[in-house]
Amino acid sequence: MEFKKHWDLITVIVLSIIVDVLILQNTRGIIQEIAGLTFVLFLPGYVLIAVLFPEKRELSNLERIALSFGLSIAVVPLIGLGLNFTPWGVKLKPLLVSLTAFNTVFAILAVYQRSRAVEPWTPFTVKEVTEKLGMEKPTTLDKTLSVILIISIILSLGILTYVASHPKPGEKLTEFYILGPEGKASNYPTNLRVGQKGIVVIGIVNHEGRNVTYYVQIWLVNLTWDDRTNTPVVYEMYPMPGWFNVTLPPVPVNIEGNWTPEFKKNYTFSIDKPGKWQIWFLLFKDRPPELPQAPANGNYAETGPKNLILDAMNGRIQSLKLNVEVKEPVRG
Template sequence: MGLKRYWDLLTIIALSIILDLLIFYASDSLARKALGLAFVLFFPGYVFITALFPNRPELDNLERLALSFGLSIAVVPLIGLGLNYTPWGIRLIPILVSLTAFNIVFSLIAIHRRTGAFEPWIPWITLEQVKRELEWDESSKLDRALTVILIIAIITSIGTLGYVVTHPKQGEAFTEFYILGPEGIADNYPTELRVGQNGTVIIGIVNHEHRNVTYHVQIWLVNLTWDNTTNTTIIHGMYPMPGWFNVTLPSVPVNIEGNWTPQFETNYTFSIEEPGKWQVWFLLFKDDEPELPPAPADGNYAETPAKDLILEAINGTVQSLKLNVEVKP
């Protein structure tokens, strides 16, 4: 019989390796999703059962099929649990390597066990074998009807699972908005300056909204205090700073593997001409930028409806970032 004696186990080894290649070179393909289901839900249990029970009389075909699915559902979480206590963690590459190694190792053990079996179980499905397994000829009409219903239910379940996997629900829509220090890290922000001295930050935006978005960034210089008596924020000064901008970005997927990479970043340099304790507010708006009232003669918007933008930012209804800056003479 040659290699035909081990066709099922060799196929699982080959398909496991093919899936690895698909994940790296065709990650969005339908073949990857379909093969990934079998890789997780069937292969581990099948090779494990075949290694444990290489002889035909030990289990019939239906029992092997059921145990293959059942043990796969048990084995995969256990492998994940083990990875959780390693430096690699539960991530795509460690899981892929671990399951591939599991499938290959137990396939080789199963091949060795089948070689020495007195009556090896070698799967080869024919219509007559299916009828014999189901005891079709000896069954009553009711039993046959129930068997057909069961088979339809199994096929429907597999089809539904396949549809869910191939048509995943969109994840949460959100935007990353951040500022970094001049070295490109979340540190060394220009929080202490002298009058007229330049400070530099990096403004970053990443679009995870599942659609193209035009972002508008407003930058305000604000002086405010908190009134403990009335529990309200009092804005004393609110001045637009130069450098407002807009940018249109396509949506990018959330990448939980590998190193995080920025989508859009720009340097922003500013200076403050009055001493005191100030706040530089960066406000982010999607698609439409709010209209501002006419500019006051002194440029201070604190007594105009524009102050609501800062109040909404404080309350979290406007996406924003704040940099506290102390300006010395």
């Protein structure tokens, strides 16, 4: 095999391996960003074009470059779609291995196709580009379209490089969850007797990008839904014991590794009145809302805090709800 004749295809394989190593080692920098973009947005289409059109007469250099970008944009999502139906899923390592395998296999096929071609296409030189741009009796439209295509490709590479090297901050969020007493999303204490203890696990994970002090309020609520006005009607609302606050440092969102909790707290409660109740866990960041003086009967249903439950139902407050049916104790 002549190296000069296939140096571009050999470079594709080598560059694919180098990009894999750089990404897996979490190496960052403008050179690495450009190499990664080339790996995803150019190389898959380039080797595919080399297989499909090995003859020099079939496509011009500019057409090959343009189609390489276009086919790469089409091929990479298809590879991701295929991975979605495998046990590995669409994750970084499987995607890198798949793209590298694709580039390698099609580069080898392209070498075979090029060796069988009558007049094989070989990587362009400055002289060839000049000849292509200076076609026989070129029209003004041909020259204009060629220049526009080159400028578009350069601008696209520049924009993609800038976006990759200046990524936007990740989405800021807080994970707030409750689990059953075994630490799983099952066996919640939803059926109790009066005075019987129930246990849930309250969890918080900080992805806000800064230290956050969280305040958790827990309310026992009895409400129904008014179909006429399409609004909830709160009859009873009592603060439950066990309100707490905790300050947590930020942790990054890790979609590759196993999920791990940041803060967990067992919460034990009991309800001393029968009926169908809702326990609302309300989460506040940095500072909790001010509450009015407690009513004489302890029922906040006709006071301002009722709006906290309404806001939680409308998604304006991060919250969790546990429905609990409480029955009379068994009489001996």
